[in-house]
């Protein structure tokens with residue numbers, strides 16, 4: 001991506017902000033003023049020089065008098081105070097304009113940049129909610145975290161330079177170059193001689209630094225992901241004495257990051273000192289040739305002073321430009337990463353900004369759910385090959401099957417985390433593929449085998465499950481929460497296991513019940529609970545029974561025995577369906593799994 005194309009893409013990505021336009025105008029005013037000031041100062045120097053020399057010069061001072069005359073000093077003519085004060089006043093105004101436009105421009109850029117960063121973070125956050133759940137499954141959390149923080153920060157650090165500094169630097173260079181050509185083409189050409197060298201140097205350095213910068217940001221993301229992985233699996237790593245292995249992985253990444261950063265920075269760091277060296281040579285040449293040409297009367301002292309000031313004004317934006325370019329390059333790499341993340345395909349809802357789905361309230365009927373010849377596979381691996389399953393309204397259906405047979409996949413399909421490759425799933429006769437995802441999920445509450453809790457109290461975690469317009473049976477929730485050490489006030493942490501796995505399950509069941517759902521999915525929801533806790537959970541669910549259509553995924557005989565019917569999944573299909581007694585009597589797959597002695 002070249003710089004111009006990248007700048008265009010960033011502009012299109014961020015849209016317009018009037019603050020940045022104002023800041024650009026102010027920066028241009030400041031640049032124009034700073035270009036005029038050396039001319040004014042040159043005029044002041046010439047007035048003072050000619051006045052002082054003219055006063056002291058005797059008439060007929062020979063060659064020296066001729067030189068002084070060509071430099072504007074006339075024997076007997078003193079300082080033109082009127083002109084001097086007039087020019088000094090203009091210089092004063094120019095300095096005030098310069099300073100105030102720089103201050104106001106800086107403030108505007110800062111506000112605009114902070115707002116732009118905020119908007120980008122919002123887009124990344126919204127994106128996370130719009131990504132298909134299945135797409136997040138294979139992703140390392142740390143990499144998403146990195147896109148949200150490091151890449152956004154790095155990209156945002158170049159927004160100001162792109163929109164304001166870069167155009168101002170380029171225009172300043174052009175304006176100063178024009179001024180130099182106007183006041184002294186001779187010195188202008190000497191100064192311009194360095195520009196091809198600078199340009200070639202900058203291009204070479206940027207090319208050499210680019211792959212290292214790309215590696216630097218990629219490795220930064222990998223390090224964030226590594227730290228996240230290690231942090232969340234801290235206990236497992238300690239239990240398996242895996243610290244050495246994870247430390248070695250970290251060292252390897254850290255080395256790679258250091259090498260990439262070091263090499264990239266080394267190339268960038270050579271640029272500015274080389275340019276300073278070139279400028280120093282130019283200043284020596286100007287000083288020597290300037291003095292000679294002044295003695296010849298070819299330039300005035302004021303013009304020479306202006307040339308030196310312009311040479312300075314030209315060299316500082318050029319070195320600023322060359323030091324900005326590697327920064328821009330690095331920012332563009334992060335921009336590419338953020339944009340790639342934001343460009344990933346989304347689900348067609350729901351998102352945080354989707355309208356809230358209205359609830360039918362208490363006067364509702366539990367729905368009838370039908371899976372009709374549903375096929376599904378992950379990539380090339382077929383998991384479901386024609387599932388026909390009915391979840392009767394207001395009834396509890398247990399789904400059993402061997403490990404990896406596709407039970408959780410069936411619950412994912414019902415939640416529209418993934419879509420069937422063939423067949424339909426209906427809720428009360430309506431194909432869920434035609435319903436907004438928000439509408440499907442608003443009816444559901446799910447308890448998975450891997451409970452998710454956020455840091456806070458048990459009560460706050462339960463309240464998270466409430467749905468608008470639904471009034472759950474609070475006695476039931478209180479009953480479940482009574483099983484926790486401090487009831488509703490029990491501290492819960494999202495990262496650390498400060499409550500037991502069984503207590504977590506109690507809590508997530510209570511959260512599901514808090515939504516008073518039409519459809520309840522319990523996927524191994526009681527796998528960690530002891531028989532007494534399972535009984536408590538069972539009582540809680542009993543209250544929901546006839547208001548809710550429930551799907552229980554379980555291997556436990558005691559849990560599935562409480563269901564109204566049992567469906568057996570094998571080879572991608574439902575091969576048996578009936579009550580526990582019927583299935584045992586039929587002597588099929590279910591009887592084979594549980595018939596001999598119920599696994600308790």
Ligand SMILES: Nc1ncnc2c1ncn2[C@@H]1O[C@H](COP(=O)(O)OP(=O)(O)OP(=O)(O)O)[C@@H](O)[C@H]1O
Nearest residue numbers: 137378379383401402403404405406407408409410
């Ligand atoms: N995101 C995924 N990508 C690829 N394959 C997957 C994915 N999720 C599940 N699978 C595979 O699909 C198959 C069915 O998985 P699923 O989790 O539905 O089984 P399950 O019956 O719920 O198993 P268990 O009883 O162990 O919970 C498994 O072989 C699993 O490895």
